[in-house]
Amino acid sequence: MSGGAATVTGAAAGLRARVRVPLRGFELDLELESRPGTPLALCGPSGAGKTSALRILAGLLAPAAGRVALGDEVWLDSERGVDLAPERRRCGLVFQDYALFPRMSAWRNVAYGIPAPRRERRAAALTMLDRFGVADLAEARPGSLSGGERQRVALARALASRPGALLLDEPLSALDAATRRGAIERLRGVLAELDVPTVLVTHSFDEAALLAGSIAILDRGRVVQRGDAAAISASPASPFVADFAGAAVLRGEASGEPGGLTLVRLRGGGELRSVDPAGGPVAVSVFPWEISLEPPGAPHSDSMLNRVAGEVTSLTTVGNRTRVGIALPQPLTAEITEDSAARMKLEPGTRVVAAWKASATRVVGGR
Amino acid sequence: MNRRSAFFVLAALATLLTLAFLFAPLLAVFTYTGPRELAEALGDQSSREALLLSLETTAIALAIVVGVGTPAAYLLASRRFRGRSLVLTAIELPLVMPPAVAGIALLAAFGPNGLFGGLVSAAGLELVFETAGVVVALVFVSAPFYLRAGIAAFAALDARLLEAARTLGAGPFRAFATVALPSARDGLASGVALAWGRALGEFGATLLFAGSLQGVTQTAPLAIFADFSKPDGFVSALALSAVLILVSAALLLGVKLLGGDRSIEGTVGR
Numbered sequence: 001m002s003g004g005a006a007t008v009t010g011a012a013a014g015l016r017a018r019v020r021v022p023l024r025g026f027e028l029d030l031e032l033e034s035r036p037g038t039p040l041a042l043c044g045p046s047g048a049g050k051t052s053a054l055r056i057l058a059g060l061l062a063p064a065a066g067r068v069a070l071g072d073e074v075w076l077d078s079e080r081g082v083d084l085a086p087e088r089r090r091c092g093l094v095f096q097d098y099a100l101f102p103r104m105s106a107w108r109n110v111a112y113g114i115p116a117p118r119r120e121r122r123a124a125a126l127t128m129l130d131r132f133g134v135a136d137l138a139e140a141r142p143g144s145l146s147g148g149e150r151q152r153v154a155l156a157r158a159l160a161s162r163p164g165a166l167l168l169d170e171p172l173s174a175l176d177a178a179t180r181r182g183a184i185e186r187l188r189g190v191l192a193e194l195d196v197p198t199v200l201v202t203h204s205f206d207e208a209a210l211l212a213g214s215i216a217i218l219d220r221g222r223v224v225q226r227g228d229a230a231a232i233s234a235s236p237a238s239p240f241v242a243d244f245a246g247a248a249v250l251r252g253e254a255s256g257e258p259g260g261l262t263l264v265r266l267r268g269g270g271e272l273r274s275v276d277p278a279g280g281p282v283a284v285s286v287f288p289w290e291i292s293l294e295p296p297g298a299p300h301s302d303s304m305l306n307r308v309a310g311e312v313t314s315l316t317t318v319g320n321r322t323r324v325g326i327a328l329p330q331p332l333t334a335e336i337t338e339d340s341a342a343r344m345k346l347e348p349g350t351r352v353v354a355a356w357k358a359s360a361t362r363v364v365g366g367r
Numbered sequence: 368m369n370r371r372s373a374f375f376v377l378a379a380l381a382t383l384l385t386l387a388f389l390f391a392p393l394l395a396v397f398t399y400t401g402p403r404e405l406a407e408a409l410g411d412q413s414s415r416e417a418l419l420l421s422l423e424t425t426a427i428a429l430a431i432v433v434g435v436g437t438p439a440a441y442l443l444a445s446r447r448f449r450g451r452s453l454v455l456t457a458i459e460l461p462l463v464m465p466p467a468v469a470g471i472a473l474l475a476a477f478g479p480n481g482l483f484g485g486l487v488s489a490a491g492l493e494l495v496f497e498t499a500g501v502v503v504a505l506v507f508v509s510a511p512f513y514l515r516a517g518i519a520a521f522a523a524l525d526a527r528l529l530e531a532a533r534t535l536g537a538g539p540f541r542a543f544a545t546v547a548l549p550s551a552r553d554g555l556a557s558g559v560a561l562a563w564g565r566a567l568g569e570f571g572a573t574l575l576f577a578g579s580l581q582g583v584t585q586t587a588p589l590a591i592f593a594d595f596s597k598p599d600g601f602v603s604a605l606a607l608s609a610v611l612i613l614v615s616a617a618l619l620l621g622v623k624l625l626g627g628d629r630s631i632e633g634t635v636g637r
Contacts, residue, residue: 060530086533099531103549112545113535161535 013071015165015197019056021063028052028063028221034165034197034214041212042201045244049221050201051096054167057199058093059086070164070197092163096170098154100142106153107138113161128160129153132186148179155190166191168200172207184210184283184365205229206285206364209249217241233288233333234325235316242318247285248332249364254278261305261358268329270308276363283365288323288335290360293352295344304355308332312350315341322346326354393612399602400609408606416582417590418610424498424586425566428505432513432562437555440517441547445526455518462511469508470575477503478576500577501584508572509562516561520554521547560622567615587611 014035021028028049034040042050055061057068059075062083068076075084100109111125129135132152142150151171158166171187172180188211191198202208208215209229217225217232225237229249236242252266254274262274264284274284294300296309310332314325322341324334334354346352400408408414443455461469477487477494487494494500524547532542548555570588577584579593587607594604 058530058534060533085538086530087536087538089534090536091534093531093534095527095531097527099525099527101528101531101546112532112537115536157535 015070015199017057017066017068019063019066019068021052021056023049023052023221026220030223032216034199036195036197038213039191039198039200039211041208041215042199042218043205043208043215044203044218046203048218050218051169054169054199054201057167058091059084059089090164092158092161092166094154094158094168094171097174098150100150100153102142105139105141106134109153110157110160113157115162125160128156132156147175148183151175151183163196165196166194166198170202171200181363181365187211205245206247206249209247210283210365217245230331234314234323234331236318236323239319242323246287249283249285250330250332251283254280254282266328266330270328272306272308272361273358274361274363275359278363282363285362285364286356286360288333291334291354291356293324293334293336293344293354296351296353300355303357305358306361307353307355309351309353312346312348312352314348315346326352396605396609396612400606404602404606405609408603408610411603413581414590414607417585417587420585421567421587424501424505425563428502428509428566429559429563431506432510433559436510436513437517440514441521444518444521458511458514461508466508466571467575469572470504473504473507473572473576496578496580496584498583501573501586504572504576505566505569508569509566512565513558513562516554516558520551524550556622556625560619563618563622564615
């Protein structure tokens with residue numbers, strides 16, 4: 001992009017919103033804040049109001065009441081009758097199925113929103129496509145691109161317009177599983193470099209844990225819990241959150257092993273195995289209910305290939321089950337019955353061994 | 368013979384019958400009209416005037432239909448409101464209205480003693496027995512064809528594309544011009560072709576509303592009828608008919624190619 005690119009007015013400012021709008025069957029009542037450098041994920045099941053929330057931020061849906069502001073730039077204030085049109089909000093929105101203009105080539109899609117004189121747009125668009133590794137597809141129409149390529153063009157298009165905030169609606173759901181892994185890592189890299197507030201919407205807690213620094217769990221229009229992924233997984237506020245927000249995400253270095261298994265050396269210590277093939281830096285996820293806990297040195301069954309020692313950091317009882325936060329030192333969450341927790345006399349500081357099967361370990365990110 | 372091939376034979380027979388019946392009159396017109404008759408028809412003053420008047424009035428009518436009809440079709444396609452289906456049905460009513468009825472209705476509305484005749488003359492307009500009246504009749508009978516095609520084309524448009532354009536900084540006008548119009552191009556082009564074809568062939572409404580004055584309101588179809596009514600006028604009526612067929616075909620093809628209509632591209636081997 002041409003000189004002085006990234007820093008625009010208010011770039012360091014956060015995006016704050018407080019909105020209310022009746023949806024089908026329930027009311028969306030939401031308060032959120034996203035700061036540059038800490039992407040916020042709105043995470044919840046289908047129909048929780050996530051997409052409506054994004055549309056309100058972008059100005060495509062008018063709430064019954066509310067206020068939306070980027071720094072001191074007020075986009076919406078229903079009390080003062082302020083409601084900026086979408087084109088005046090400088091909001092980069094990546095649609096769920098990308099909504100690329102089908103009759104324009106990739107570079108024309110990207111050039112569409114570039115705030116520069118017409119003859120400078122092509123060069124700027126090509127630079128942007130190059131940043132996403134798809135400069136060679138500049139002349140291609142969206143119809144001839146793969147899902148992963150479309151996603152890159154859509155991201156390039158949204159960012160080329162130099163938005164004051166970036167909004168992503170299920171950015172990975174249109175991709176197949178194999179493409180998704182690479183796309184997650186790339187998206188992580190993109191979000192890490194951004195200096196504008198980012199809000200992404202996803203129904204997958206893994207994705208939220210991988211991409212966002214802060215997560216808000218949404219259920220029927222309301223935020224039922226906020227926090228980072230490890231905290232939500234270790235201490236869910238309700239059975240709903242416990243069911244929904246499961247997977248712990250661990251990062252490490254993968255290498256192949258004889259027998260077709262993948263060995264992952266965890267950052268900070270410990271190693272585990274997965275049946276998914278992978279190599280290099282990866283992220284793996286495991287659900288709390290797949291993990292059993294044992295005292296160190298206890299006799300163990302051989303079907304649990306993964307045994308990692310750690311220290312209990314928190315205990316949260318939800319209904320008749322207990323979520324146990326463990327530091328490996330990377331945070332991991334196990335879910336056991338309340339009885340087992342009492343029998344093992346678990347408390348913060350207790351040393352335990354977390355055990356689970358290699359087949360319960362999914363590689364969710366990485367090349 | 369199995370059932371599938373029996374069906375195919377029947378369908379092929381039906382197709383042959385259809386094509387033969389549709390092309391027989393065309394074939395006859397050009398059988399009776401050689402190059403010499405065509406040249407004579409174009410050499411005749413009144414025929415030339417009629418043809419030029421047809422081109423002029425249909426072009427003006429189409430410009431009005433497209434200019435006003437496109438945004439109207441867009442709004443009707445993209446907004447939901449009470450009574451919308453009633454409005455859409457009313458738009459199509461002129462499609463099934465007999466042309467003579469359309470002419471009478473136009474007289475009743477905009478004629479000198481019509482419901483809105485006072486407004487028309489207050490605006491300093493003369494419609495009856497004037498070229499402007501021909502244009503009014505053509506707009507009335509051809510607009511529904513264009514509106515129908517336009518509404519269908521805009522209704523098929525993905526609304527998120529327009530939203531994407533807006534979030535990328537385009538105002539409603541730019542989003543409409545750069546995203547909605549190109550997406551609807553094929554449908555609009557076929558609407559133009561249908562409406563123009565209907566306008567070129569317009570006879571009844573024009574005759575009743577604007578009359579048949581040579582050089583003023585006598586379009587090609589009216590001139591053909593005038594020729595036909597003369598003793599020994601059949602040959603010159605045929606020749607002018609041939610010219611009108613060629614002009615209509617050229618317009619239809621041109622508009623469709625311009626609009627990138629794929630069904631036509633196939634037939635001309637592109």
